[in-house]
Amino acid sequence: MNQNKIIRNDSFFRNKPLFSLIGFFFLLLLEMSLVTGIMMLFYDFDWINVRFDYNIPERAKLIFSISSYLFILKNLYFFDPEGLTIVFKKETKKLRHFSFGFTAGITTLIFLYIGEIFAGYALLVKFKIDFYLLISVILGAFFVALGEELFFRNFLFKKIHATSGLTTATIISAYIYAQAHFLKLDKTLIEMLLPLTGLFFLGISLAYVCYRYDFWTAVGLHAGWIVPISYSTIDKTFKFFPEFTKITGDYYPIAGYFGLLMALIFLFSLLAMNLIYQTIPQE
Numbered sequence: 001m002n003q004n005k006i007i008r009n010d011s012f013f014r015n016k017p018l019f020s021l022i023g024f025f026f027l028l029l030l031e032m033s034l035v036t037g038i039m040m041l042f043y044d045f046d047w048i049n050v051r052f053d054y055n056i057p058e059r060a061k062l063i064f065s066i067s068s069y070l071f072i073l074k075n076l077y078f079f080d081p082e083g084l085t086i087v088f089k090k091e092t093k094k095l096r097h098f099s100f101g102f103t104a105g106i107t108t109l110i111f112l113y114i115g116e117i118f119a120g121y122a123l124l125v126k127f128k129i130d131f132y133l134l135i136s137v138i139l140g141a142f143f144v145a146l147g148e149e150l151f152f153r154n155f156l157f158k159k160i161h162a163t164s165g166l167t168t169a170t171i172i173s174a175y176i177y178a179q180a181h182f183l184k185l186d187k188t189l190i191e192m193l194l195p196l197t198g199l200f201f202l203g204i205s206l207a208y209v210c211y212r213y214d215f216w217t218a219v220g221l222h223a224g225w226i227v228p229i230s231y232s233t234i235d236k237t238f239k240f241f242p243e244f245t246k247i248t249g250d251y252y253p254i255a256g257y258f259g260l261l262m263a264l265i266f267l268f269s270l271l272a273m274n275l276i277y278q279t280i281p282q283e
Contacts, residue, residue, distance in 0.1 A: 017159040024079045024155070031071045035064065072151050080155050087154060087215055097213065098220035105224020109254070113228065113238070116257050121244040126237060137230045138223075145222035152177045152203070153210040153218055166211070174203030198259030201266075229254060 039060055077084055116122040152173055161169035178199035202225070210218040232238055240253045 017162040020079045021156070021159045021163075024075050027075055027078075028071055031075075032064075032068060035067045035071075039063065069147055073147065076150055076155055080159075083154050083158065084150070087150065094214075094216040097217040098223075101209065101213075101217040101220025101222075102224040103220075105221040106228060107224075109225055109228040112254055112258060112261075113232075115261075116238075116240075116244075116254070119257075120241070121253070121257065122238045122240050124237065125239050126235075128235075130235065133234060134227075134231060137227055137234070141223040141226035141230060142219075144226060145219050148177075149206070149210070149215060149219045149222055153207055154215055157207050157210065161211075170204055170207045170211075173207055174200050177203035177206075194256035194259040194263075196259070197263055198255035198257070201259065201262040202255075 113122070117124060156176065157169050157173040160172055164172075178196050181199050206218045206222055209221055244256075245253055
């Protein structure tokens with residue numbers, strides 16, 4: 001009986017991707033509102049009039065974050081059971097695809113860090129390998145990348161793609177991905193602009209990899225990005241100069257640097273396309 005119910009739900013939501021998206025976010029909003037209401041009973045302060053980065057206790061932030069991830073995964077299981085089944089189906093090629101994406105992600109970040117150093121934005125303070133920290137960071141990066149790819153690409157991107165097409169799905173999912181990673185209410189527009197741009201282009205890259213290759217390649221690429229960033233942040237490998245952090249808000253400066261590079265590449269591409277178009281003889 002339960003199995004038949006799951007099959008009917010799967011068929012219903014698969015044929016109505018827009019309803020699936022609306023239902024997912026509506027239920028998530030109710031669940032997180034319930035969590036917030038319960039936590040207000042345990043923590044004696046006004047949640048509505050405080051900033052998330054300041055006087056909310058670290059334990060409250062942790063509980064809220066863990067609750068968010070658990071509810072997201074629970075809703076994914078309810079609204080997209082077939083998507084989760086395909087993702088976790090046992091296949092040896094998935095490990096190979098993850099390894100490829102992971103290697104590509106780490107390699108890309110290394111080149112970006114080298115670029116920051118040569119550009120004079122950062123200084124390499126120390127370089128040592130703490131294997132315990134490295135293993136912890138890799139495990140954490142894997143689960144963060146897996147959870148975010150399940151939501152942003154395997155669910156959000158695919159549902160919008162089924163409803164509105166590839167371009168719309170890529171842009172919307174990338175924007176939501178970028179905005180969700182930059183909930184910094186104390187930053188100015190200038191400080192947010194480049195990091196948001198970098199995260200937006202990263203969201204586009206991950207959506208392209210998921211669409212062009214597969215889900216596990218995107219998870220590997222995502223995890224490969226997280227590992228160097230998390231490790232260098234915790235270990236304080238780099239020192240970033242104030243002139244650079246002024247335009248990155250001191251929040252993952254590598255995202256601001258990536259945003260700057262991608263913005264320049266995008267503008268150069270538009271200029272090149274315009275020049276090519278002007279050189280084509282008009283009939």
